[in-house]
Amino acid sequence: MTNKISRWTKLIQPQTTGTVFCSLTDSITRASTITFDNVEKLRNRDWRDKSQYSYGLQGTPITRRLERQLADIDEVAHGLLYPSGLSAICMTMIALLKTGDKVLMPQNCYGPALEMARFMSQHSGIEFSIYNPLDLSTLIFDKNTRLVWVETPGSITMEIADLPAIAALAHKNNAIVAVDATWSAGISMEVFKLGADLSIQALTKYQSGGSDVFMGSVTTADNAIHDQLYLTRTIFGIGVSPEDCYLILRSLPHLKLRYLAQDQSARKIARWLTKHPLVEQVLHPAFDSCPGHDIWLRDFSAAASLFSVVMRPDITQDDIDYAVNELNLFRLGVSWGGAVSLVIPYTKDQIFSGYEYKGCLVRFYIGLEETDDLIADIAQAFSKMNIRN
Numbered sequence: 001m002t003n004k005i006s007r008w009t010k011l012i013q014p015q016t017t018g019t020v021f022c023s024l025t026d027s028i029t030r031a032s033t034i035t036f037d038n039v040e041k042l043r044n045r046d047w048r049d050k051s052q053y054s055y056g057l058q059g060t061p062i063t064r065r066l067e068r069q070l071a072d073i074d075e076v077a078h079g080l081l082y083p084s085g086l087s088a089i090c091m092t093m094i095a096l097l098k099t100g101d102k103v104l105m106p107q108n109c110y111g112p113a114l115e116m117a118r119f120m121s122q123h124s125g126i127e128f129s130i131y132n133p134l135d136l137s138t139l140i141f142d143k144n145t146r147l148v149w150v151e152t153p154g155s156i157t158m159e160i161a162d163l164p165a166i167a168a169l170a171h172k173n174n175a176i177v178a179v180d181a182t183w184s185a186g187i188s189m190e191v192f193k194l195g196a197d198l199s200i201q202a203l204t205k206y207q208s209g210g211s212d213v214f215m216g217s218v219t220t221a222d223n224a225i226h227d228q229l230y231l232t233r234t235i236f237g238i239g240v241s242p243e244d245c246y247l248i249l250r251s252l253p254h255l256k257l258r259y260l261a262q263d264q265s266a267r268k269i270a271r272w273l274t275k276h277p278l279v280e281q282v283l284h285p286a287f288d289s290c291p292g293h294d295i296w297l298r299d300f301s302a303a304a305s306l307f308s309v310v311m312r313p314d315i316t317q318d319d320i321d322y323a324v325n326e327l328n329l330f331r332l333g334v335s336w337g338g339a340v341s342l343v344i345p346y347t348k349d350q351i352f353s354g355y356e357y358k359g360c361l362v363r364f365y366i367g368l369e370e371t372d373d374l375i376a377d378i379a380q381a382f383s384k385m386n387i388r389n
């Protein structure tokens with residue numbers, strides 16, 4: 001082969017192993033104990049060396065295969081797996097921060113990430129301060145600022161942050177930039193080219209695609225960051241199930257297709273919602289009504305199928321809850337990334353304190369159903385809210 005193949009083709013091509021049993025799938029490899037040929041090999045084993053296997057918790061061929069695939073999607077050297085997206089977040093903070101350090105957290109991030117920062121400030125003497133991702137002057141660097149957390153777009157309220165500008169500021173101040181890139185899923189934003197030092201994915205979402213697996217990952221090009229994370233993961237005795245890795249590996253070949261198809265469907269629904277009389281504002285990064293839309297245009301090549309709408313200010317929470325209960329195809333539930341469309345109405349106090357919209361917020365996740373059926377479902381539910389008013 002003369003041309004360099006795309007990372008997406010590479011992702012689909014099977015690993016060529018064996019000459020007798022040539023399956024296209026990965027085998028589930030399980031182990032606690034891993035044995036050695038002789039005492040010398042046992043004594044010389046090195047858990048840091050990923051070409052070796054020393055204990056099942058630190059990796060078996062299938063967990064390493066998934067780590068490699070995720071690193072390849074991001075075109076970086078290293079990938080590490082964790083039992084959930086949240087565990088990847090928490091273990092990153094634990095690995096990179098020590099007493100006296102400070103972390104800057106965006107006000108619109110995934111709530112439990114902020115809880116972790118709060119927990120560490122109470123239990124470990126690690127400081128945190130909260131910044132507004134749309135106002136870089138709120139990023140206050142002190143001598144001890146070690147880590148800048150970025151999530152773009154923000155969970156729930158969908159603001160797009162200027163990652164290259166934040167990364168430049170952070171690096172000037174010798175801080176590491178961690179990006180929770182679950183929304184872009186390794187597809188619509190090239191976080192490392194935009195300045196991230198490490199990227200976190202909740203694989204529970206699009207990578208799984210089945211609403212039935214928990215997993216998280218951290219990818220990085222930086223050897224020192226990887227080694228520190230890997231060491232910490234080992235100290236904490238954290239590993240993932242080979243069966244769960246198999247489920248994620250089974251979904252990865254169609255990750256990009258699903259993402260792009262769901263993007264098209266979600267944009268059609270969001271466009272329809274922009275014209276709906278009960279909707280005040282559509283918070284979808286591909287629409288200019290979303291804060292940071294110009295940055296999305298510059299830095300992203302596509303959009304996930306997760307977005308929110310602000311309802312008209314005269315519509316009460318009760319009205320909205322009533323309408324959401326009337327939806328038939330959209331199911332009420334947290335998490336997303338699977339085939340089934342989801343909806344969540346948020347009360348104002350569930351959203352970060354900087355929320356300045358007058359109306360209540362509803363978040364939609366668009367799954368794989370026919371777009372027109374989903375539009376019809378929202379139309380009938382919202383029309384009942386009209387009647388009730």
Ligand SMILES: *Cc1c(COP(=O)(O)O)cnc(C)c1O
Pocket residue numbers: 084085086087110151155180182183202203204205214215216335
């Ligand atoms: C879901 C999610 C997580 C957490 O993932 P879990 O696997 O559910 O722990 C973290 N960050 C973002 C942005 C998410 O959407």
